[in-house]
Amino acid sequence: DAKTTQPNSMESNEEEPVHLPCNHSTISGTDYIHWYRQLPSQGPEYVIHGLTSNVNNRMASLAIAEDRKSSTLILHRATLRDAAVYYCILRDFTSGTYKYIFGTGTRLKVLA
């Protein structure tokens, strides 16, 4: 699987938007971009995924660069409950392998 690079940590104020970046310069044309997050003392949970177009769901938005070499997870209004480690993962659906390899992620701290 192609690698991703994320900042180790970020801080945000409560009620403000948060932009979490992910670089994936070696992404292939069939790689989907997935985001998961891990709340304290819990297993990771799905946030959002996309291929080329920007995506929105009830949890977040995903903005994908035109060249797909980077993406940004957007939390529109951070709450204290959004404090977690956020993982950006590339998944090649066509490869026939279904391993999810997690990197070190970005630890988001939300300040009250």
Next chain:
Amino acid sequence: DAGVIQSPRHEVTEMGQEVTLRCKPISGHDYLFWYRQTMMRGLELLIYFNNNVPIDDSGMPEDRFSAKMPNASFSTLKIQPSEPRDSAVYFCASSQVRGPGNTIYFGEGSWLTVV
């Protein structure tokens, strides 16, 4: 839906003892994954199964670790003999291959301490 169910949630055991961790995947899911998480190494994939068959066990650290999936609703991860360096959180996860979304669902983890 009950989600992925793991047991025990917490276990403290003495070095040299056998440890068995259990997992019940989400009904209908055909992929099952075992992960280990530590502060030093992060979240590591140990092994995964498809339709109860082990597909890739390259992440299993050594022969002391073994995993089985006797049927679609049950899997075990066994450590024998256990060592203090095995102390970690062990997550089980399952997935149903339907499309690119291919969401993976994690259990709450089994927190293992080997003293």
